[in-house]
Amino acid sequence: MTPIHHTIIGLPRSGKTTFLAALYHLVDSGEVTTALKIHSYSGDQTYLNQIVKSWLECKEVIRTSQAGDAKVELLLEERATGRRITLAFPDLAGEAFETQIAQRRCQPDYVRGCNLNGGILLFVSPDRPGDDGMTLVEQGTVFGPPTPIEAASAAAAAKPWSHKMMPTQVQLVELLQFIQLPPFDQRQRRVAVVVSAWDLVGEAQIEPKEWMRSEMPLLSQFLQTNQKTFESRIYGVSALGGDIKDTRTRGSLIGMTHSERIICVGPDCPPHDLTAPILWLTPEGQGGK
Amino acid sequence: MSDTIAPSCRKPGCQSATTKSCAEGHVPLDSCPWFGTNGPRDDFPSEPKDGAASADTSLVILPSGAPLSPQTLDEFLRAYPIRLIAIVGDPDSGKTTLICAVYECFLKGRFPDWRFTGSRTLVGFEERSHDSRTASGRVTPDTARTPLAESAQFFHLGTRVVDDAAAHTELMLADRAGEAFAAVRDKPAIGAQLIEVVKADRVAILLDGKRVVDSETRGSAMQGVRKLLRALINGGAITKRSEVQILLTKKDLIAKAENAPALGQKIDDFFRLLVRDFGSEVVRLSFWEIAARDPSGDTPTGLAALLTDWLEIERTAAPRAPISGSRRSEFDRLLDRAGLDYLP
Numbered sequence: 001m002t003p004i005h006h007t008i009i010g011l012p013r014s015g016k017t018t019f020l021a022a023l024y025h026l027v028d029s030g031e032v033t034t035a036l037k038i039h040s041y042s043g044d045q046t047y048l049n050q051i052v053k054s055w056l057e058c059k060e061v062i063r064t065s066q067a068g069d070a071k072v073e074l075l076l077e078e079r080a081t082g083r084r085i086t087l088a089f090p091d092l093a094g095e096a097f098e099t100q101i102a103q104r105r106c107q108p109d110y111v112r113g114c115n116l117n118g119g120i121l122l123f124v125s126p127d128r129p130g131d132d133g134m135t136l137v138e139q140g141t142v143f144g145p146p147t148p149i150e151a152a153s154a155a156a157a158a159k160p161w162s163h164k165m166m167p168t169q170v171q172l173v174e175l176l177q178f179i180q181l182p183p184f185d186q187r188q189r190r191v192a193v194v195v196s197a198w199d200l201v202g203e204a205q206i207e208p209k210e211w212m213r214s215e216m217p218l219l220s221q222f223l224q225t226n227q228k229t230f231e232s233r234i235y236g237v238s239a240l241g242g243d244i245k246d247t248r249t250r251g252s253l254i255g256m257t258h259s260e261r262i263i264c265v266g267p268d269c270p271p272h273d274l275t276a277p278i279l280w281l282t283p284e285g286q287g288g289k
Numbered sequence: 290m291s292d293t294i295a296p297s298c299r300k301p302g303c304q305s306a307t308t309k310s311c312a313e314g315h316v317p318l319d320s321c322p323w324f325g326t327n328g329p330r331d332d333f334p335s336e337p338k339d340g341a342a343s344a345d346t347s348l349v350i351l352p353s354g355a356p357l358s359p360q361t362l363d364e365f366l367r368a369y370p371i372r373l374i375a376i377v378g379d380p381d382s383g384k385t386t387l388i389c390a391v392y393e394c395f396l397k398g399r400f401p402d403w404r405f406t407g408s409r410t411l412v413g414f415e416e417r418s419h420d421s422r423t424a425s426g427r428v429t430p431d432t433a434r435t436p437l438a439e440s441a442q443f444f445h446l447g448t449r450v451v452d453d454a455a456a457h458t459e460l461m462l463a464d465r466a467g468e469a470f471a472a473v474r475d476k477p478a479i480g481a482q483l484i485e486v487v488k489a490d491r492v493a494i495l496l497d498g499k500r501v502v503d504s505e506t507r508g509s510a511m512q513g514v515r516k517l518l519r520a521l522i523n524g525g526a527i528t529k530r531s532e533v534q535i536l537l538t539k540k541d542l543i544a545k546a547e548n549a550p551a552l553g554q555k556i557d558d559f560f561r562l563l564v565r566d567f568g569s570e571v572v573r574l575s576f577w578e579i580a581a582r583d584p585s586g587d588t589p590t591g592l593a594a595l596l597t598d599w600l601e602i603e604r605t606a607a608p609r610a611p612i613s614g615s616r617r618s619e620f621d622r623l624l625d626r627a628g629l630d631y632l633p
Contacts, residue, residue: 100351104350104351104352104353104354105348105349105350105351106348106349106351107348107349108347108348108349110349111349131422131423131424133396133422134422134423134424135393135418135421135422135423135430136421136422136423136425136427136428136429136430137421137430137582137583139423150428151427151428151429154426154427154428154429155427155428155429155431157426158420158425158426158427159424159425159426161415161416161419161425163412163415165415165419165422165424166411166412166415167396167415169396170396170411170415173407173408173411174354174411174412177352177407177408177409177411178351178352180407181352183349213398214398217395217396217397217398217405218395218396218398218405220398221395221398221404221405221406222405222406222407224404225404225405225406225407225447225449225454225457226406226407227454
């Protein structure tokens with residue numbers, strides 16, 4: 001059977017590195033039952049070991065841009081069938097995805113990876129900047145109209161537009177639209193959207209799909225209306241389990257079995273199993289042994 | 290006195306010297322970046338070929354996301370049928386603001402009956418929307434003027450009816466610098482070069498509500514629209530196959546005006562005369578009141594109904610047609626009271 005190769009897509013600070021650290025520990029430790037386990041180590045494990053150590057100690061995981069250009073692949077195996085699945089992070093920092101948006105260029109390796117047999121794990125952070133697409137009219141309804149002096153001084157100091165100012169959901173739609181056109185293969189792909197830091201949202205008692213519909217309607221509608229090219233599911237994931245900057249929360253998390261800190265919410269998803277979205281990306285009958 | 294040489298277009302193969310028409314769709318001719326130069330200006334970006342390998346590196350070139358030019362629109366048309374809406378109006382009448390407001394409604398999920406399916410021009414929308422966003426650092430919204438040097442630009446929104454997976458429509462909103470329309474008013478013959486108006490499924494002519502509220506500018510605003518409509522008809526850009534919408538913008542200002550009832554009457558009278566004089570020249574002449582950027586609320590007024598009209602109603606060949614849909618303006622309600630179903 002054709003090997004499975006899933007691609008991870010996400011802008012900087014969307015939770016990819018923390019997810020990777022938690023996933024690596026989860027599939028390696030066997031602390032809780034998961035659908036996938038690690039098949040074998042491959043390549044240099046230094047960076048992976050470094051981020052897992054931080055994750056285990058409930059410390060901020062070192063972001064990739066601070067640790068150099070890391071391209072990471074995990075070789076996983078389905079417990080039930082023995083199928084092997086490669087999970088590829090072509091750009092853990094996410095800066096290459098920003099470059100795609102700003103420079104309208106991408107690496108041929110990225111195209112080759114997306115054209116292999118597999119799906120996409122798309123990372124979204126709910127912890128977005130306050131001005132992520134907010135209009136001045138919307139702001140005005142909250143804060144009231146500015147004084148003429150405020151308006152004049154602000155107009156004089158206005159910032160020029162740049163691609164980085166595009167709202168997160170617009171950038172993600174754009175990244176997916178790129179894949180709909182040549183030289184990317186024209187076929188249906190599964191997309192598992194991972195809403196990271198779900199503990200920030202979870203108190204609202206809302207389903208991940210509903211959160212997407214409410215907070216990122218453009219992306220939600222795009223996925224809903226493009227099912228011929230993207231079959232999608234939405235998951236809420238907290239790889240850390242809570243806000244580690246809060247002393248009490250951190251103390252509570254440290255006392256737990258590490259893998260049980262993980263929260264994963266979504267269709268067919270046991271509470272701590274980060275591998276459920278990855279398994280869904282791999283339809284039955286696909287994947288090699 | 291020295292002789293002067295009339296400037297001409299330097300684009301290889303351009304026939305504008307004899308045809309008097311710009312191959313790239315620029316109106317007037319001297320707004321073309323090739324006109325009177327040895328090549329395109331530096332600020333006139335060329336469209337990269339989608340999916341092609343970059344010449345200087347091994348990187349793969351991705352679509353630019355910029356507004357489509359008439360040339361790239363032609364490429365798009367080879368793959369998809371479109372619904373083309375020409376947004377027409379004087380400088381600062383709110384053409385780009387309207388286009389951005391429609392996009393913003395999709396961005397915020399504010400159209401209950403329509404879903405977003407994709408856009409080839411997200412960068413174009415975002416760049417035009419910048420001055421209305423908090424990220425710009427401004428505190429009052431603005432919209433950058435469309436440069437005269439640019440020909441018609443086309444903004445794409447893929448749409449779908451909310452409960453009908455098969456009903457996809459590729460909406461294309463055409464924008465152009467307002468000076469081009471001012472030029473048409475002076476020289477109606479060049480109107481036929483406004484390719485987006487000639488080919489439009491709807492021609493939406495904007496009447497600036499801010500200028501209507503001000504008694505000093507009201508006359509020139511209203512008569513400007515009337516003269517533009519006449520010029521576009523006389524020049525052949527609008528024909529008996531055209532469907533024309535007059536969009537009264539900034540409805541919120543009209544409603545808040547001190548003399549709102551009297552102002553409403555003047556607007557009704559203006560619309561009534563337009564219908565009397567031009568109603569038989571087009572398939573349909575309809576009136577809409579919108580507020581794309583009403584500072585008192587977050588939902589633009591009138592855009593959902595306007596979008597539905599753009600997307601749902603098919604063009605008819607009949608020289609006259611009944612007003613379809615609900616009455617939307619004071620004048621429409623006047624027709625209701627008069628029991629009229631057809632434009633006179």
